[in-house]
Amino acid sequence: xxxxxxxxxxxxxxxxxxxxxxxxxxxxxxxxxxxxxxxxxxxxxxxxxxxxxxxxxxxxxxxxxxxxxxxxxxxxxxxxxxxxxxxxxxxxxxxxxxxxxxxxxxxxxxxxxxxxxxxxxxxxxxxxxxxxxxxxxxxxxxxxxxxxxxxxxxxxxxxxxxxxxxxxxxxxxxxxxxxxxxxxxxxxxxxxxxxxxxxxxxxxxxxxxxxxxxxxxxxxxxxxxxxxxxxxx
Numbered sequence: 536x537x538x539x540x541x542x543x544x545x546x547x548x549x550x551x552x553x554x555x556x557x558x559x560x561x562x563x564x565x566x567x568x569x570x571x572x573x574x575x576x577x578x579x580x581x582x583x584x585x586x587x588x589x590x591x592x593x594x595x596x597x598x599x600x601x602x603x604x605x606x607x608x609x610x611x612x613x614x615x616x617x618x619x620x621x622x623x624x625x626x627x628x629x630x631x632x633x634x635x636x637x638x639x640x641x642x643x644x645x646x647x648x649x650x651x652x653x654x655x656x657x658x659x660x661x662x663x664x665x666x667x668x669x670x671x672x673x674x675x676x677x678x679x680x681x682x683x684x685x686x687x688x689x690x691x692x693x694x695x696x697x698x699x700x701x702x703x704x705x706x707x708x709x710x711x712x713x714x715x716x717x718x719x720x721x722x723x724x725x726x727x728x729x730x731x732x733x734x735x736x737x738x739x740x741x742x743x744x745x746x747x748x749x750x751x752x753x754x755x756x757x758x759x760x761x762x763x764x765x766x767x768x
Contacts, residue, residue, distance in 0.1 A: 553567050553568040556571050566636075571614065576606050581601075586601060589759070589764055592738065594671040597757050618738070634677020638678040652685045657671075657672075678730070687724065690719060690720050712740050722753045
C-alpha cells in the first residue's frame with residue numbers, strides 16, 4: 536500500500552498504535568498491526584453466507600439472504616478492544632478502517648453481489664449525541680468505500696433506547712428492542728436488497744427489530760454484516 540509523505544510525517548510526529556497489542560503501526564497499517572491481523576479469530580462465515588451459525592439466527596423471521604461477521608467476539612478478550620475503542624473511547628476511525636477490512640475480505644466470496652444499499656443500525660438522537668457518532672454508520676462507511684454501495688441513514692430511525700444490551704439475557708434483549716425502530720422512508724427501499732450493518736451480533740435481537748421495520752417497505756431482501764459475532768452462540 537502506497538503512503539504519502541504527509542502520512543509518514545504525521546506518524547513520525549504522532550505515532551499511531553495497534554488497537555489490540557499497542558505496538559506502533561507502520562504508515563501502511565490501519566487500526567491493527569499485521570501480526571494481530573494474522574491472529575484475528577476470523578469466522579470465515581462469508582464463504583458460506585446462506586447457511587451458517589449467524590444466518591440461522593434470522594431464519595423464519597427475516598427474508599435473510601446472506602449473513603456474516605468478520606471475527607468471533609468475546610467480551611474482555613484482546614480482540615474486544617477493537618469494539619470498546621470504537622464504541623466507548625471516541626475512536627470513530629476504527630469503524631471506517633475495520634469496515635474496509637471486512638469488505639475486502641468478504642468481497643473475495645462475492646458477498647456483496649446484488650446488494651443495492653447499506654443500512655447501518657441507527658442510534659437514538661441522544662445516544663448519538665453522547666457518543667458523537669454512530670459506530671455502525673462508521674463501519675458502513677468503510678464498507679461503502681470499498682464497494683461503492685450507498686449508505687442510507689434516514690430510512691429507519693431508532694425512537695427508543697432503554698438500556699445497553701451487554702448484560703441482558705436473550706429474552707431481555709428481545710424486550711429491550713421491541714418497538715424501538717420505525718420505518719421513515721419506505722419508498723426508497725421498496726424492492727431492494729439491503730445490507731444491514733452493526734458492530735456485534737449476539738442474539739440478533741437488535742438487527743431483527745430494525746430489519747423487520749425495513750421489510751415494511753415491501754419486497755425487501757436483507758443481508759447482514761457485522762464486525763463481531765459473540766462466541767457464546
